[in-house]
Amino acid sequence: MILPQFILSVEKHWQKNLPFVLFSQPNDNRVTAYLQQDAVAYSTKDFSEESFVFAPFDYKEEALCILKDTATVLESNIAVQFTTQKTITLNSDPVEEQRYKDFIQNIIDSISTKSVVKVVASRRKAVSIPNINFELLVNELLNTNLSAFRYIWYHPNTGLWCGATPEVLFSCDGISFSTMALAATQKNIENKTPVWSYKEQFEQQLVTDSIVTNLQRLTSVLKTSRPKSHVAGSLVHLKTDIQGVLKNGRSTIPNIASVLHPTPAVCGSPTKLAKSILLKNEGYDREYYTGFLGTVNGKKKLASLFVNLRCMKIQDTTAYIYVGGGIIQGSEPEAEWEETENKMATMLSVIAPMV
Numbered sequence: 001m002i003l004p005q006f007i008l009s010v011e012k013h014w015q016k017n018l019p020f021v022l023f024s025q026p027n028d029n030r031v032t033a034y035l036q037q038d039a040v041a042y043s044t045k046d047f048s049e050e051s052f053v054f055a056p057f058d059y060k061e062e063a064l065c066i067l068k069d070t071a072t073v074l075e076s077n078i079a080v081q082f083t084t085q086k087t088i089t090l091n092s093d094p095v096e097e098q099r100y101k102d103f104i105q106n107i108i109d110s111i112s113t114k115s116v117v118k119v120v121a122s123r124r125k126a127v128s129i130p131n132i133n134f135e136l137l138v139n140e141l142l143n144t145n146l147s148a149f150r151y152i153w154y155h156p157n158t159g160l161w162c163g164a165t166p167e168v169l170f171s172c173d174g175i176s177f178s179t180m181a182l183a184a185t186q187k188n189i190e191n192k193t194p195v196w197s198y199k200e201q202f203e204q205q206l207v208t209d210s211i212v213t214n215l216q217r218l219t220s221v222l223k224t225s226r227p228k229s230h231v232a233g234s235l236v237h238l239k240t241d242i243q244g245v246l247k248n249g250r251s252t253i254p255n256i257a258s259v260l261h262p263t264p265a266v267c268g269s270p271t272k273l274a275k276s277i278l279l280k281n282e283g284y285d286r287e288y289y290t291g292f293l294g295t296v297n298g299k300k301k302l303a304s305l306f307v308n309l310r311c312m313k314i315q316d317t318t319a320y321i322y323v324g325g326g327i328i329q330g331s332e333p334e335a336e337w338e339e340t341e342n343k344m345a346t347m348l349s350v351i352a353p354m355v
């Protein structure tokens, strides 16, 4: 199917308020859509059916899903399209800025007095998009950061979410398994090799250590790479690749998801304490931001799941852009505010032509 026809079919489905997901794997020039034929909120605990799952940050062993077998499946090539790749600068909001910096300072204080080591703070920014245009949205999204997993998910119960995430939660092919520890952020400056401070290396190492510890029970062999720079659009992160072999029996997809989610890349360390600080003090509901999403087929032990980062929720004529960053000892509120401003660039470039 050619892309304009693909986009039109999905748009017509959306106008009928029926659930759908469209997605493109990292560095793939194909886009796939699952169009669900009724408005039921299907959910799964065992991830056994071939489906696309969509789980919130506060995941309680159950995720929404669109079942592939009962959906209409469309596929198209992503032709290189004209996209505006415009950048926009938003008016600063001093009240929001102060509130966020105070929140960061409170976390820094907790780190020095309590037993929490890392907390990933976040916020959301409302941007008015008076001229929402579905075709533009899809084209801009698919041409944004091609090495990311790009998606648009819609269900009447969740609203419209879209994103371009650089972070894999895990993928498995029945026998072997891979994931990553992604953390620390700098602006990506062309022809300049990033230099990572001790603080940034420590922040990322915490994520690697936690993932490796949590996977011990489920894997028989586990190999980790050295941390390396990983470009994600206008940003660059530190990334460790982690690969292993699954143990039979216990290593089901929901078990792997439960031991990994939420990693200290999106929540903190130790996980329970960091999560309770966030749920109590963050001041808004993350919903699906920092949850996870992607395709699964539990019967064959296949999964390709991503962490829902660099994403936004579009409601009527407002886009809510979600951004966050890891706070550890030595973090500074001003730098953390800047980092979240920089992280907004991915979604801002997607909506730029509609603002």
Ligand SMILES: C=C(O[C@H]1C=CC=C(C(=O)O)[C@@H]1O)C(=O)O
Pocket: 120, 122, 167, 182, 183, 184, 185, 237, 264, 265, 266, 309, 310, 322, 323, 324, 325, 326, 327, 343
């Ligand atoms: C929580 C986010 O990013 C995570 C992933 C990579 C780097 C991060 C950081 O530098 O803090 C975060 O852990 C976000 O983009 O909203």
